[in-house]
Amino acid sequence: MLGRAVPAVLVMIALGCSARAGDIEGNVIIQHKLTKRKVTASADPYQRGTAVVLGSDQEKDPLSFERTHVVIYLEGDLGTNKIEAELNQQDRRFSPDLVVVPVGSTVSFPNLDPIFHNVFSLSKAKSFDLGNYPKDETRTVTFPKPGIVFVDCHLHPNMSAVIVVTPNRWTTKADASGRFVLPDVRPGSYTIVAWHKSAGFFRKTVRVTDDHAANVDFTIPLNEEGVVQQARR
């Protein structure tokens, strides 16, 4: 126990964070690039007829991209707060490409491109087809069940986004360094889940006390292409 606490305290001191009792905090450690990203050029350059460079990865640090795409939440019906989120279609991309909402929330899908888009999903948590709609129109979808919802466009197979519908309001994303905090968790024992689109689910049990903050680290291993497919459906 003491042997496990010492490095955490050291890390807290080193980072200078003010972790409070009731917080769950930790690190997501990713050592390999997980996502094969295909970046398509925006519609505007096409309009001007410039040459298009496809498949370039614009992220400077691919691992930090991976860390920011890890969703952390607690399992169990702990109470929700419905929110309204936006998932734009801009420059032939979904922006952002990852949205995390508590169950019962509503997401709107405004089209900011001069071309049509046709947003749809075939996921179990929520399947929908918003149909073709042009610039400056929007459609909204409410997500009554928790789960992972993959969003695509009929017209543009390169476009994809993920909406993670979590079972309660304790949900967060890791920052670029992999650090996350779930604040104000009542003392007790919980199952904490980390999810990544390509790597899948990682579950750990965490015990929250009044004394000090709980610390959970996730080490996300290298995944083969097959694992990615498994995780999606």
Place this chain on the structure above:
Amino acid sequence: MRMRFATRAFLWSFVPFALLLAGSFWGIQQRVQTTVRTGLRSSLREAQMSMARLRQETELQNNRFLRIVAENPPLKAGLQLLLLNPKSGSARLTLEDQLREIAENLHFDFMLVSNSDHAPLAGIVRIDNQLVAIDIQHMKPPEQGFFVLGENTYQVASFPIDSNQENIGILSIGEHFDLSEFSTPEVLAQSGKVLRSTVPNASAAELESALRYCGDQNECETQVAGETYLTLAADTITLGNGYALRSLQSVDSVSRPVQRVVREVFLIASFGALLAAAALSLFSSRWIVQPIAGVVSSLRQSEQTGTLPSFETDRATIHEIRELTDSFTRAAAAVQESRQNLQQAYLEFIGSLAGALDARDDYTAGHSRRVSEYSCVIAEILNVSESDLEVIRVGGLLHDIGKIGVMDSVLRKATKLTPEEMALVQQHPSIGRRILEGVKGFQTYLAIVELHHENWDGTGYPLGLAGLKVPLSARITHVADAYDAMTSARPYRSALSHESAMREIKRCAGTQFDPEVVRALVEADEMGRLPRSRDAEPGRLVSVPRRSEAS
């Protein structure tokens, strides 16, 4: 026609050369043309075969692409979107955008989507490596065949887009069709109208007329812009309806360098032949003409001098020339002989004349012959030339010819002559001169005849000339005449002895006679060359003494 020998030789040697050269030049040119045509034909066919193979492969690949692309669900969705919103600009933009992405990924240069009624809906085309939308309101790109846009040409193929067993549209895909990829100049035409051409320096109208000329012929030869082209229809490449692709190859441009080489070679050869013919004819004619010229010049010389020609026959190595000069020489010898005969006849005539003159008087018989003899002896001692000796010999024979004009009564008078008679006798040199003056060829003897009685001191007759004014021949004859007169008997006196005569002559040397001539006479006497006895009988005709006898 009169021409020089050299010209004639040149013509005869050069004309066959020229004919031979011209004939072979023509033949080789024909051969070059045929070879070039055959080579071009096979190269055209080969180029076309390889091109066709290449294009068939790419066409096959395009067809596969096309089939896959036509089944592309987003494209179908885009098309359906546009079909539902035909007036929507952003729907067209969406489809164009999709086409761009496909074209970018699969490297197509042209894409067009039409509806099932073949009306174009949206399209993009690659210009300067940029994919731009086609303004389908203003142009109607074909679904099959060739699409010509500005500088670019695209070869287009199409495939239907089906959805649920129902045709909803047509997808056309094109790639740059670059005529310069062909190894030969090409003409692309649609229904006889030229779309594109890589034939240098040929206008569309010229090419169209050439295509009309060729018509349906697979292979034909035609004129374009003044050049001969061999053309081959590209029937092995599948084209749309009404399209025709023809490979052309300029016969002239290929054969021109070869022909230039041939022409150069023949120019050099003919120039060489010209030079060779000129040199040969010059040399040969000089060989032949030079001996002839020699003969001609010696003939001319003889014409000028009046002497008969003589030829250096050994110089003429040519048989004919030798014959010519030989016959000339023979003719000349015949003339010479007849002339000598004539001369002989003259001399014999003179001799007989002199003999007849001498025969008029017994006392003077043989006088002329002897004077001639003595004169010759003196002249030889004085070293006169051969020709002068001959003159002196004949002159001696003739010296008293003038006595023909003196009456016999005076000449044969036995008593002393009266002064009148003496004057008559003293006229005989002048008479002799008058007689011989008119006879051609006797002028050389006039001096002896006229002046053989002139004295050294100028006391003689008829002119009274003194010393060296009297020619040597006359002075010699004077001494010889005096000696013979003194040693001969006269009707009015007996002959003096040789010694007395010599004494008398020596006494008169320097007054009556030239001392030199007298000295020569004395020398001749001392050498015993003066005949002491009279060998000629009086009244006998004297024969002309031979030179050998005289010496």
